[in-house]
Amino acid sequence: MSQTPLDCAPDDLQVVEQIVRRSGTSFARGMGVLPPDRRYAMFAIYAFCRLVDDVADEDLPFDAKLPRLQEWRGRIAGLYEGCAADPLDRVLTASIERYDLRETDFAAVIDGMQMDAEEVIVAPDLATLDLYCDRAASAVGRLSVRAFGDSSAEADQVAFHLGRALQLTNILRDLGEDAERGRLYLPREVLTRCGVPLDPEAALVSPSLPAACRIIAARAKLHFVAARAAMRLCDRKAMRPARLMAASYAAILSTLVKADWREPSRRLSVPAWRKLLIGLRALVPA
Template identity: 35%
Template sequence: MSISAAGASRRPTVAEAYASCEALTREAARNFSYGIRLLPPDKRGALSAVYALSRRLDDIGDGDLPDEEKLAGLAGVRAEVHGLGENSSDDPVYVALADAARRFPIPLEAFIELADGVESDVHGTTYETFDDMVGYCRLVAGTIGRLSLGIFGTEAAANNRSAPAIADALGVALQQTNILRDVREDLIGGRIYLPAQELKAAGIELSVDASGHLGGPPVALLGYLRSSAQRAEDWYARGMVLLDLLDRRSAACCGAMAGIYLRLNRRIKNDPSAVLDRRLALPGWQKAVVAARSLAGRPETSAA
Protein backbone atom coordinates (compact mmCIF):
# COMPACT_ATOMS: atom_id res chain seq x y z
CA MET A 1 0.00 0.00 0.00
CA SER A 2 1.25 3.48 -0.75
CA ILE A 3 -0.17 6.88 -0.03
CA SER A 4 -1.17 8.81 -3.10
CA ALA A 5 -2.71 12.18 -3.67
CA ALA A 6 -4.61 10.90 -6.68
CA GLY A 7 -8.06 12.37 -6.70
CA ALA A 8 -7.30 14.81 -3.89
CA SER A 9 -9.10 18.13 -4.24
CA ARG A 10 -6.75 20.15 -2.07
CA ARG A 11 -3.31 20.09 -0.50
CA PRO A 12 -3.45 18.33 2.89
CA THR A 13 -2.47 20.21 6.00
CA VAL A 14 0.74 19.13 7.70
CA ALA A 15 -1.30 17.48 10.45
CA GLU A 16 -3.37 15.56 7.89
CA ALA A 17 -0.23 14.51 6.05
CA TYR A 18 1.34 13.13 9.22
CA ALA A 19 -1.91 11.35 10.08
CA SER A 20 -1.86 9.63 6.68
CA CYS A 21 1.74 8.49 7.15
CA GLU A 22 1.06 7.23 10.67
CA ALA A 23 -2.01 5.32 9.48
CA LEU A 24 0.08 3.62 6.79
CA THR A 25 2.76 2.76 9.34
CA ARG A 26 0.25 1.18 11.72
CA GLU A 27 -1.25 -0.86 8.90
CA ALA A 28 1.82 -1.90 6.91
CA ALA A 29 4.88 -1.77 9.19
CA ARG A 30 4.25 -5.07 10.91
CA ASN A 31 7.59 -5.02 12.75
CA PHE A 32 8.66 -1.38 12.81
CA SER A 33 5.34 -0.12 14.19
CA TYR A 34 6.10 -1.75 17.54
CA GLY A 35 9.06 0.58 17.91
CA ILE A 36 7.68 3.70 16.25
CA ARG A 37 4.76 3.85 18.66
CA LEU A 38 7.25 4.28 21.55
CA LEU A 39 8.43 7.67 20.24
CA PRO A 40 7.02 11.05 21.32
CA PRO A 41 4.52 12.50 18.81
CA ASP A 42 6.92 14.72 16.85
CA LYS A 43 9.47 11.98 16.26
CA ARG A 44 6.75 9.39 15.67
CA GLY A 45 5.28 11.52 12.89
CA ALA A 46 8.66 12.20 11.32
CA LEU A 47 9.71 8.54 11.34
CA SER A 48 6.32 7.56 9.93
CA ALA A 49 6.94 9.95 7.03
CA VAL A 50 10.33 8.33 6.44
CA TYR A 51 8.71 4.91 6.53
CA ALA A 52 5.95 5.99 4.12
CA LEU A 53 8.37 7.10 1.43
CA SER A 54 10.59 4.07 2.00
CA ARG A 55 7.56 1.85 1.63
CA ARG A 56 6.57 3.63 -1.58
CA LEU A 57 9.99 2.92 -3.05
CA ASP A 58 9.71 -0.72 -1.99
CA ASP A 59 6.26 -0.97 -3.54
CA ILE A 60 7.62 0.36 -6.83
CA GLY A 61 10.32 -2.29 -6.88
CA ASP A 62 8.01 -5.15 -5.90
CA GLY A 63 5.02 -4.10 -7.99
CA ASP A 64 3.66 -5.59 -11.20
CA LEU A 65 4.40 -2.66 -13.50
CA PRO A 66 6.77 -3.11 -16.47
CA ASP A 67 10.39 -2.37 -15.62
CA GLU A 68 10.34 0.84 -17.65
CA GLU A 69 7.50 2.20 -15.53
CA LYS A 70 9.21 1.12 -12.32
CA LEU A 71 12.36 2.98 -13.33
CA ALA A 72 10.27 6.04 -14.20
CA GLY A 73 8.60 5.82 -10.79
CA LEU A 74 11.97 5.70 -9.05
CA ALA A 75 13.14 8.69 -11.09
CA GLY A 76 10.02 10.54 -10.01
CA VAL A 77 10.75 9.90 -6.34
CA ARG A 78 14.33 11.07 -6.77
CA ALA A 79 13.09 14.29 -8.38
CA GLU A 80 10.59 14.89 -5.56
CA VAL A 81 13.29 14.36 -2.92
CA HIS A 82 15.68 16.72 -4.70
CA GLY A 83 12.96 19.37 -4.82
CA LEU A 84 11.51 18.70 -1.38
CA GLY A 85 10.20 21.90 0.17
CA GLU A 86 10.73 23.88 -3.02
CA ASN A 87 7.44 22.88 -4.64
CA SER A 88 3.88 22.67 -3.38
CA SER A 89 3.24 18.95 -3.71
CA ASP A 90 -0.21 17.86 -2.61
CA ASP A 91 1.07 14.35 -1.86
CA PRO A 92 0.77 13.77 1.92
CA VAL A 93 4.04 11.82 2.06
CA TYR A 94 6.04 14.75 0.67
CA VAL A 95 4.09 17.29 2.72
CA ALA A 96 4.92 15.40 5.93
CA LEU A 97 8.50 14.66 4.92
CA ALA A 98 9.22 18.28 4.00
CA ASP A 99 8.01 19.39 7.41
CA ALA A 100 10.02 16.65 9.14
CA ALA A 101 13.16 17.66 7.25
CA ARG A 102 12.73 21.24 8.46
CA ARG A 103 12.61 20.09 12.08
CA PHE A 104 15.12 17.25 12.08
CA PRO A 105 18.53 16.77 10.42
CA ILE A 106 17.29 13.99 8.14
CA PRO A 107 19.93 13.00 5.54
CA LEU A 108 17.58 13.15 2.57
CA GLU A 109 20.29 11.95 0.19
CA ALA A 110 19.83 8.52 1.77
CA PHE A 111 16.51 8.26 -0.09
CA ILE A 112 18.44 8.58 -3.36
CA GLU A 113 20.64 5.67 -2.27
CA LEU A 114 17.55 3.69 -1.30
CA ALA A 115 16.10 4.31 -4.76
CA ASP A 116 19.38 3.07 -6.24
CA GLY A 117 19.06 -0.14 -4.21
CA VAL A 118 15.49 -0.67 -5.40
CA GLU A 119 16.64 -0.04 -8.96
CA SER A 120 19.15 -2.87 -8.61
CA ASP A 121 16.19 -5.12 -7.74
CA VAL A 122 14.38 -3.99 -10.88
CA HIS A 123 17.45 -4.93 -12.92
CA GLY A 124 17.67 -8.33 -11.18
CA THR A 125 21.17 -7.69 -9.88
CA THR A 126 22.86 -10.63 -8.15
CA TYR A 127 25.83 -10.56 -5.78
CA GLU A 128 29.05 -12.49 -6.19
CA THR A 129 30.60 -11.91 -2.78
CA PHE A 130 29.46 -11.14 0.74
CA ASP A 131 30.90 -7.65 0.40
CA ASP A 132 28.78 -7.16 -2.71
CA MET A 133 25.69 -8.20 -0.77
CA VAL A 134 26.62 -5.87 2.08
CA GLY A 135 26.80 -3.03 -0.43
CA TYR A 136 23.22 -3.78 -1.43
CA CYS A 137 22.16 -4.02 2.23
CA ARG A 138 23.64 -0.59 2.86
CA LEU A 139 21.57 0.88 0.04
CA VAL A 140 18.22 -0.60 1.06
CA ALA A 141 18.59 -0.79 4.86
CA GLY A 142 21.67 1.06 6.06
CA THR A 143 19.97 4.11 4.58
CA ILE A 144 16.98 3.53 6.87
CA GLY A 145 19.33 3.41 9.84
CA ARG A 146 20.87 6.74 8.88
CA LEU A 147 17.50 8.35 8.14
CA SER A 148 16.21 7.19 11.52
CA LEU A 149 19.31 8.51 13.27
CA GLY A 150 18.51 11.96 11.93
CA ILE A 151 15.22 11.80 13.82
CA PHE A 152 16.50 10.02 16.92
CA GLY A 153 19.45 12.39 17.05
CA THR A 154 20.85 13.38 20.42
CA GLU A 155 23.87 15.43 21.44
CA ALA A 156 25.78 12.21 22.12
CA ALA A 157 25.01 10.93 18.63
CA ALA A 158 25.81 14.29 17.02
CA ASN A 159 29.20 14.37 18.76
CA ASN A 160 30.06 10.82 17.73
CA ARG A 161 31.36 10.80 14.18
CA SER A 162 30.89 7.02 14.08
CA ALA A 163 27.15 7.22 14.79
CA PRO A 164 26.04 7.14 11.11
CA ALA A 165 28.29 4.12 10.46
CA ILE A 166 26.86 2.36 13.52
CA ALA A 167 23.31 3.08 12.36
CA ASP A 168 24.28 1.82 8.92
CA ALA A 169 25.66 -1.42 10.41
CA LEU A 170 22.42 -2.00 12.29
CA GLY A 171 20.47 -1.60 9.06
CA VAL A 172 22.79 -4.08 7.35
CA ALA A 173 22.15 -6.56 10.17
CA LEU A 174 18.39 -6.27 9.74
CA GLN A 175 18.61 -6.70 5.99
CA GLN A 176 20.69 -9.86 6.35
CA THR A 177 17.89 -11.30 8.47
CA ASN A 178 15.38 -10.23 5.80
CA ILE A 179 17.40 -12.04 3.14
CA LEU A 180 17.63 -15.24 5.20
CA ARG A 181 13.95 -15.12 6.15
CA ASP A 182 12.81 -14.50 2.56
CA VAL A 183 15.28 -16.73 0.68
CA ARG A 184 12.53 -19.10 -0.48
CA GLU A 185 10.03 -16.37 -1.33
CA ASP A 186 12.67 -14.38 -3.21
CA LEU A 187 13.76 -17.42 -5.21
CA ILE A 188 10.16 -18.07 -6.25
CA GLY A 189 10.07 -14.44 -7.41
CA GLY A 190 13.28 -14.92 -9.41
CA ARG A 191 15.65 -13.14 -7.03
CA ILE A 192 18.74 -14.42 -5.23
CA TYR A 193 20.54 -12.14 -2.80
CA LEU A 194 22.88 -14.65 -1.13
CA PRO A 195 26.46 -14.40 -2.44
CA ALA A 196 27.03 -16.66 -5.44
CA GLN A 197 30.63 -17.47 -4.45
CA GLU A 198 29.57 -18.65 -1.00
CA LEU A 199 26.75 -20.79 -2.36
CA LYS A 200 29.08 -22.40 -4.89
CA ALA A 201 31.77 -23.06 -2.27
CA ALA A 202 29.17 -24.75 -0.05
CA GLY A 203 27.90 -26.89 -2.93
CA ILE A 204 24.48 -25.24 -2.85
CA GLU A 205 22.25 -24.73 -5.86
CA LEU A 206 19.05 -23.14 -4.63
CA SER A 207 15.81 -24.64 -5.91
CA VAL A 208 12.13 -24.88 -5.00
CA ASP A 209 10.38 -28.21 -5.54
CA ALA A 210 6.82 -28.81 -6.69
CA SER A 211 5.53 -28.56 -3.12
CA GLY A 212 7.18 -25.14 -2.67
CA HIS A 213 9.93 -26.46 -0.40
CA LEU A 214 13.38 -24.86 -0.62
CA GLY A 215 16.22 -27.25 -1.33
CA GLY A 216 19.85 -26.99 -1.94
CA PRO A 217 20.94 -29.87 -0.86
CA PRO A 218 19.46 -29.92 2.68
CA VAL A 219 22.50 -30.54 4.90
CA ALA A 220 24.69 -27.98 3.15
CA LEU A 221 21.85 -25.46 2.91
CA LEU A 222 20.90 -25.70 6.59
CA GLY A 223 24.51 -25.34 7.64
CA TYR A 224 24.95 -22.31 5.43
CA LEU A 225 21.78 -20.61 6.68
CA ARG A 226 22.83 -21.24 10.27
CA SER A 227 26.30 -19.78 9.78
CA SER A 228 24.87 -16.81 7.87
CA ALA A 229 22.50 -16.06 10.75
CA GLN A 230 25.45 -16.17 13.15
CA ARG A 231 27.32 -13.72 10.92
CA ALA A 232 24.29 -11.43 10.91
CA GLU A 233 24.22 -11.57 14.71
CA ASP A 234 27.77 -10.23 14.74
CA TRP A 235 26.49 -7.23 12.79
CA TYR A 236 23.72 -6.75 15.35
CA ALA A 237 26.36 -6.61 18.08
CA ARG A 238 28.06 -3.80 16.18
CA GLY A 239 24.86 -1.92 15.41
CA MET A 240 23.10 -2.17 18.77
CA VAL A 241 25.85 0.02 20.25
CA LEU A 242 23.75 2.83 18.78
CA LEU A 243 21.29 2.51 21.66
CA ASP A 244 23.89 3.91 24.07
CA LEU A 245 23.96 7.16 22.07
CA LEU A 246 20.20 7.79 22.11
CA ASP A 247 17.72 9.26 24.56
CA ARG A 248 15.46 6.81 26.40
CA ARG A 249 12.46 6.94 24.04
CA SER A 250 14.57 6.83 20.88
CA ALA A 251 16.62 3.95 22.29
CA ALA A 252 13.39 2.13 23.14
CA CYS A 253 12.13 2.60 19.58
CA CYS A 254 15.39 1.50 17.99
CA GLY A 255 15.78 -1.38 20.42
CA ALA A 256 12.26 -2.64 19.74
CA MET A 257 12.62 -2.52 15.95
CA ALA A 258 16.06 -4.14 15.95
CA GLY A 259 15.18 -6.54 18.76
CA ILE A 260 12.28 -8.05 16.82
CA TYR A 261 14.60 -8.81 13.92
CA LEU A 262 17.35 -10.04 16.23
CA ARG A 263 14.93 -12.49 17.83
CA LEU A 264 13.82 -13.60 14.37
CA ASN A 265 17.47 -14.02 13.38
CA ARG A 266 18.04 -16.29 16.38
CA ARG A 267 15.07 -18.40 15.34
CA ILE A 268 16.76 -18.92 11.97
CA LYS A 269 20.12 -19.66 13.60
CA ASN A 270 18.62 -22.20 15.98
CA ASP A 271 16.35 -23.83 13.39
CA PRO A 272 17.18 -22.84 9.81
CA SER A 273 14.70 -25.42 8.49
CA ALA A 274 11.95 -23.00 9.58
CA VAL A 275 12.50 -20.87 6.45
CA LEU A 276 12.46 -23.75 3.96
CA ASP A 277 8.70 -23.95 3.47
CA ARG A 278 7.21 -20.69 4.80
CA ARG A 279 7.88 -17.07 5.58
CA LEU A 280 8.96 -17.04 9.20
CA ALA A 281 7.42 -14.42 11.49
CA LEU A 282 7.23 -13.77 15.21
CA PRO A 283 3.79 -13.88 16.83
CA GLY A 284 2.41 -10.55 17.95
CA TRP A 285 2.84 -11.32 21.64
CA GLN A 286 6.59 -11.83 21.18
CA LYS A 287 6.89 -8.52 19.36
CA ALA A 288 5.02 -6.84 22.19
CA VAL A 289 7.39 -8.43 24.73
CA VAL A 290 10.42 -7.13 22.83
CA ALA A 291 8.91 -3.63 22.71
CA ALA A 292 8.08 -3.70 26.42
CA ARG A 293 11.59 -4.86 27.31
CA SER A 294 13.06 -2.08 25.21
CA LEU A 295 10.88 0.54 26.87
CA ALA A 296 12.02 -0.80 30.24
CA GLY A 297 15.66 -0.38 29.17
CA ARG A 298 16.28 -4.12 28.67
CA PRO A 299 16.65 -4.54 24.89
CA GLU A 300 17.57 -7.78 23.13
CA THR A 301 21.31 -7.29 23.10
CA SER A 302 22.77 -10.61 24.25
CA ALA A 303 22.50 -14.09 22.83
CA ALA A 304 19.41 -15.96 23.97
Protein backbone atom coordinates in the same frame (compact mmCIF):
# COMPACT_ATOMS: atom_id res chain seq x y z
CA MET B 1 -5.41 26.64 17.55
CA SER B 2 -3.33 23.94 19.20
CA GLN B 3 0.07 23.04 17.78
CA THR B 4 0.15 19.94 15.58
CA PRO B 5 3.05 17.49 15.14
CA LEU B 6 5.79 19.08 13.01
CA ASP B 7 3.46 22.10 12.68
CA CYS B 8 1.82 20.30 9.76
CA ALA B 9 -1.82 20.48 8.74
CA PRO B 10 -3.90 17.72 10.40
CA ASP B 11 -5.17 16.54 7.01
CA ASP B 12 -1.59 16.11 5.76
CA LEU B 13 -0.63 14.13 8.86
CA GLN B 14 -3.69 11.92 8.45
CA VAL B 15 -2.83 11.11 4.82
CA VAL B 16 0.70 10.07 5.78
CA GLU B 17 -0.49 7.97 8.71
CA GLN B 18 -3.03 6.23 6.45
CA ILE B 19 -0.26 5.20 4.04
CA VAL B 20 1.53 3.55 6.96
CA ARG B 21 -1.55 1.83 8.37
CA ARG B 22 -2.75 0.59 4.96
CA SER B 23 0.50 -1.33 4.60
CA GLY B 24 -0.71 -3.69 7.36
CA THR B 25 2.61 -3.45 9.17
CA SER B 26 3.14 -3.27 12.93
CA PHE B 27 5.44 -0.30 12.30
CA ALA B 28 2.89 2.26 13.49
CA ARG B 29 2.48 0.47 16.81
CA GLY B 30 6.24 0.20 17.26
CA MET B 31 6.70 3.94 16.72
CA GLY B 32 4.26 4.61 19.56
CA VAL B 33 7.25 5.00 21.91
CA LEU B 34 8.15 8.25 20.13
CA PRO B 35 6.73 11.71 20.87
CA PRO B 36 4.33 12.99 18.15
CA ASP B 37 6.84 15.11 16.16
CA ARG B 38 9.31 12.27 15.85
CA ARG B 39 6.57 9.68 15.30
CA TYR B 40 5.13 11.53 12.32
CA ALA B 41 8.61 12.10 10.89
CA MET B 42 9.06 8.32 11.01
CA PHE B 43 5.65 7.82 9.42
CA ALA B 44 6.73 10.09 6.56
CA ILE B 45 10.04 8.23 6.13
CA TYR B 46 8.21 4.90 6.14
CA ALA B 47 5.57 6.16 3.68
CA PHE B 48 8.34 7.29 1.32
CA CYS B 49 10.05 3.88 1.55
CA ARG B 50 6.75 2.04 1.09
CA LEU B 51 5.76 3.96 -2.03
CA VAL B 52 9.20 3.65 -3.65
CA ASP B 53 9.28 -0.06 -2.82
CA ASP B 54 5.87 -0.47 -4.45
CA VAL B 55 7.38 0.82 -7.70
CA ALA B 56 10.23 -1.71 -7.47
CA ASP B 57 7.83 -4.57 -6.72
CA GLU B 58 5.40 -3.92 -9.57
CA ASP B 59 5.14 -6.65 -12.20
CA LEU B 60 6.41 -4.38 -14.95
CA PRO B 61 9.57 -4.32 -17.09
CA PHE B 62 12.43 -2.21 -15.77
CA ASP B 63 12.01 0.28 -18.61
CA ALA B 64 8.57 1.08 -17.19
CA LYS B 65 9.80 1.33 -13.59
CA LEU B 66 12.86 3.48 -14.20
CA PRO B 67 10.96 6.68 -15.11
CA ARG B 68 8.89 6.39 -11.93
CA LEU B 69 12.03 5.91 -9.81
CA GLN B 70 13.52 8.92 -11.57
CA GLU B 71 10.41 10.87 -10.66
CA TRP B 72 11.06 10.03 -7.02
CA ARG B 73 14.66 11.25 -7.35
CA GLY B 74 13.37 14.53 -8.73
CA ARG B 75 10.67 14.74 -6.10
CA ILE B 76 13.17 14.32 -3.25
CA ALA B 77 15.55 16.84 -4.83
CA GLY B 78 12.62 19.23 -5.07
CA LEU B 79 11.94 19.01 -1.34
CA TYR B 80 15.41 20.40 -0.67
CA GLU B 81 14.62 23.31 -2.99
CA GLY B 82 11.33 24.13 -1.27
CA CYS B 83 8.95 22.33 -3.64
CA ALA B 84 6.22 20.38 -1.84
CA ALA B 85 3.17 19.38 -3.88
CA ASP B 86 1.16 16.99 -1.71
CA PRO B 87 0.65 15.92 1.93
CA LEU B 88 3.58 13.49 1.99
CA ASP B 89 5.87 16.12 0.47
CA ARG B 90 4.84 18.64 3.10
CA VAL B 91 5.33 16.27 6.06
CA LEU B 92 8.66 15.09 4.63
CA THR B 93 9.78 18.71 4.20
CA ALA B 94 8.89 19.48 7.81
CA SER B 95 10.79 16.36 8.93
CA ILE B 96 13.84 17.27 6.84
CA GLU B 97 13.92 20.77 8.29
CA ARG B 98 13.29 19.68 11.88
CA TYR B 99 15.75 16.77 12.01
CA ASP B 100 18.28 17.67 9.31
CA LEU B 101 17.58 14.55 7.23
CA ARG B 102 20.11 14.13 4.44
CA GLU B 103 19.21 14.04 0.75
CA THR B 104 21.95 11.47 0.11
CA ASP B 105 20.20 8.99 2.40
CA PHE B 106 16.88 9.35 0.57
CA ALA B 107 18.74 8.90 -2.72
CA ALA B 108 20.46 5.76 -1.40
CA VAL B 109 17.08 4.22 -0.54
CA ILE B 110 15.93 4.81 -4.14
CA ASP B 111 19.21 3.28 -5.36
CA GLY B 112 18.44 0.17 -3.32
CA MET B 113 14.95 -0.12 -4.76
CA GLN B 114 16.42 0.32 -8.24
CA MET B 115 18.77 -2.62 -7.64
CA ASP B 116 15.68 -4.77 -7.02
CA ALA B 117 13.82 -3.27 -9.97
CA GLU B 118 16.44 -3.45 -12.69
CA GLU B 119 17.23 -7.15 -12.42
CA VAL B 120 16.27 -10.31 -10.58
CA ILE B 121 18.95 -10.63 -7.92
CA VAL B 122 20.38 -14.15 -7.82
CA ALA B 123 23.41 -15.05 -5.69
CA PRO B 124 25.12 -11.63 -5.69
CA ASP B 125 28.77 -11.43 -4.69
CA LEU B 126 29.47 -10.30 -1.13
CA ALA B 127 30.33 -6.74 -2.11
CA THR B 128 27.07 -6.34 -4.04
CA LEU B 129 25.06 -7.86 -1.20
CA ASP B 130 26.65 -5.45 1.28
CA LEU B 131 25.88 -2.50 -1.00
CA TYR B 132 22.29 -3.70 -1.31
CA CYS B 133 21.99 -3.98 2.49
CA ASP B 134 23.38 -0.48 2.91
CA ARG B 135 20.93 1.02 0.43
CA ALA B 136 17.88 -1.04 1.33
CA ALA B 137 18.26 -0.93 5.10
CA SER B 138 21.15 1.08 6.54
CA ALA B 139 20.19 4.19 4.55
CA VAL B 140 16.72 3.99 6.10
CA GLY B 141 18.46 3.65 9.45
CA ARG B 142 20.51 6.80 8.84
CA LEU B 143 17.27 8.73 8.27
CA SER B 144 15.61 7.06 11.23
CA VAL B 145 18.24 7.70 13.91
CA ARG B 146 18.00 11.42 13.19
CA ALA B 147 14.23 11.30 13.56
CA PHE B 148 14.74 9.30 16.77
CA GLY B 149 16.84 12.17 18.16
CA ASP B 150 20.52 11.38 17.58
CA SER B 151 22.51 12.66 14.59
CA SER B 152 25.95 11.69 15.91
CA ALA B 153 28.56 9.61 14.11
CA GLU B 154 27.84 6.86 16.62
CA ALA B 155 24.17 6.89 15.61
CA ASP B 156 25.23 6.44 11.99
CA GLN B 157 27.20 3.39 13.15
CA VAL B 158 24.01 2.03 14.73
CA ALA B 159 22.33 2.46 11.34
CA PHE B 160 25.27 0.85 9.53
CA HIS B 161 25.27 -2.30 11.62
CA LEU B 162 21.60 -2.62 12.57
CA GLY B 163 20.50 -2.11 8.97
CA ARG B 164 22.73 -4.94 7.81
CA ALA B 165 21.65 -7.18 10.69
CA LEU B 166 17.98 -6.63 9.90
CA GLN B 167 18.37 -7.08 6.16
CA LEU B 168 20.38 -10.29 6.50
CA THR B 169 17.76 -11.61 8.92
CA ASN B 170 15.04 -10.80 6.39
CA ILE B 171 16.98 -12.63 3.69
CA LEU B 172 17.38 -15.72 5.88
CA ARG B 173 13.67 -15.63 6.81
CA ASP B 174 12.29 -15.08 3.31
CA LEU B 175 14.20 -17.71 1.34
CA GLY B 176 11.05 -19.49 0.17
CA GLU B 177 9.17 -16.31 -0.73
CA ASP B 178 12.17 -14.96 -2.62
CA ALA B 179 12.65 -18.24 -4.51
CA GLU B 180 9.05 -18.04 -5.74
CA ARG B 181 9.99 -14.72 -7.33
CA GLY B 182 13.16 -16.22 -8.81
CA ARG B 183 15.38 -14.41 -6.31
CA LEU B 184 18.25 -15.60 -4.12
CA TYR B 185 20.01 -13.01 -1.99
CA LEU B 186 22.53 -15.32 -0.31
CA PRO B 187 26.06 -14.46 -1.55
CA ARG B 188 27.60 -16.64 -4.23
CA GLU B 189 30.94 -16.99 -2.39
CA VAL B 190 29.19 -18.62 0.58
CA LEU B 191 26.90 -20.75 -1.58
CA THR B 192 29.83 -22.01 -3.67
CA ARG B 193 31.93 -22.74 -0.56
CA CYS B 194 29.09 -24.83 0.89
CA GLY B 195 28.22 -26.58 -2.37
CA VAL B 196 24.80 -24.96 -2.78
CA PRO B 197 23.48 -24.46 -6.34
CA LEU B 198 23.15 -20.85 -7.47
CA ASP B 199 19.64 -21.45 -8.78
CA PRO B 200 16.95 -20.26 -6.31
CA GLU B 201 14.71 -23.35 -6.49
CA ALA B 202 17.63 -25.78 -6.46
CA ALA B 203 19.24 -23.96 -3.54
CA LEU B 204 16.04 -24.25 -1.54
CA VAL B 205 16.14 -28.07 -1.60
CA SER B 206 19.91 -28.43 -1.27
CA PRO B 207 21.01 -30.36 1.84
CA SER B 208 23.92 -27.92 2.08
CA LEU B 209 21.69 -24.83 2.36
CA PRO B 210 21.63 -24.82 6.20
CA ALA B 211 25.44 -24.61 6.29
CA ALA B 212 25.38 -21.52 4.07
CA CYS B 213 22.60 -19.97 6.14
CA ARG B 214 24.55 -20.51 9.36
CA ILE B 215 27.45 -18.50 7.93
CA ILE B 216 25.18 -15.57 7.05
CA ALA B 217 23.45 -15.85 10.43
CA ALA B 218 26.83 -15.53 12.13
CA ARG B 219 27.47 -12.35 10.11
CA ALA B 220 24.11 -10.97 11.15
CA LYS B 221 24.87 -11.72 14.82
CA LEU B 222 28.14 -9.78 14.59
CA HIS B 223 26.26 -6.80 13.20
CA PHE B 224 23.74 -7.01 16.06
CA VAL B 225 26.61 -7.01 18.57
CA ALA B 226 28.27 -4.01 16.88
CA ALA B 227 24.94 -2.15 16.70
CA ARG B 228 24.32 -2.63 20.43
CA ALA B 229 27.84 -1.44 21.23
CA ALA B 230 27.26 1.71 19.16
CA MET B 231 23.88 2.28 20.86
CA ARG B 232 25.61 2.50 24.23
CA LEU B 233 27.53 5.53 22.92
CA CYS B 234 24.36 7.28 21.76
CA ASP B 235 21.54 9.18 23.41
CA ARG B 236 19.80 6.48 25.45
CA LYS B 237 16.28 7.80 25.02
CA ALA B 238 16.71 8.30 21.28
CA MET B 239 17.82 4.71 20.85
CA ARG B 240 14.65 3.15 22.31
CA PRO B 241 13.11 2.36 18.89
CA ALA B 242 16.43 1.00 17.67
CA ARG B 243 16.69 -1.26 20.71
CA LEU B 244 13.16 -2.51 20.06
CA MET B 245 13.94 -3.34 16.44
CA ALA B 246 17.23 -4.98 17.34
CA ALA B 247 15.64 -7.14 20.02
CA SER B 248 12.71 -8.16 17.81
CA TYR B 249 14.87 -9.12 14.85
CA ALA B 250 17.49 -10.85 16.99
CA ALA B 251 14.65 -13.04 18.27
CA ILE B 252 13.63 -13.86 14.69
CA LEU B 253 17.23 -14.75 13.87
CA SER B 254 17.44 -16.96 16.97
CA THR B 255 14.25 -18.77 15.89
CA LEU B 256 15.70 -19.35 12.42
CA VAL B 257 18.97 -20.67 13.82
CA LYS B 258 17.13 -23.10 16.08
CA ALA B 259 15.03 -24.36 13.15
CA ASP B 260 18.30 -24.66 11.16
CA TRP B 261 16.53 -24.05 7.85
CA ARG B 262 15.18 -27.62 7.77
CA GLU B 263 12.04 -26.21 6.09
CA PRO B 264 13.38 -23.11 4.31
CA SER B 265 10.11 -22.56 2.42
CA ARG B 266 8.22 -22.05 5.68
CA ARG B 267 8.27 -18.49 7.04
CA LEU B 268 8.88 -18.66 10.79
CA SER B 269 7.65 -16.10 13.30
CA VAL B 270 8.16 -15.25 16.97
CA PRO B 271 5.22 -15.97 19.34
CA ALA B 272 3.26 -12.88 20.43
CA TRP B 273 4.02 -13.40 24.14
CA ARG B 274 7.74 -13.47 23.39
CA LYS B 275 7.48 -10.30 21.30
CA LEU B 276 5.85 -8.53 24.23
CA LEU B 277 8.53 -9.68 26.66
CA ILE B 278 11.28 -8.67 24.23
CA GLY B 279 9.71 -5.24 23.80
CA LEU B 280 9.50 -4.62 27.52
CA ARG B 281 13.11 -5.65 28.05
CA ALA B 282 14.33 -3.53 25.14
CA LEU B 283 12.78 -0.38 26.57
CA VAL B 284 15.25 -0.56 29.47
CA PRO B 285 18.77 0.22 28.20
CA ALA B 286 21.63 -1.98 29.33
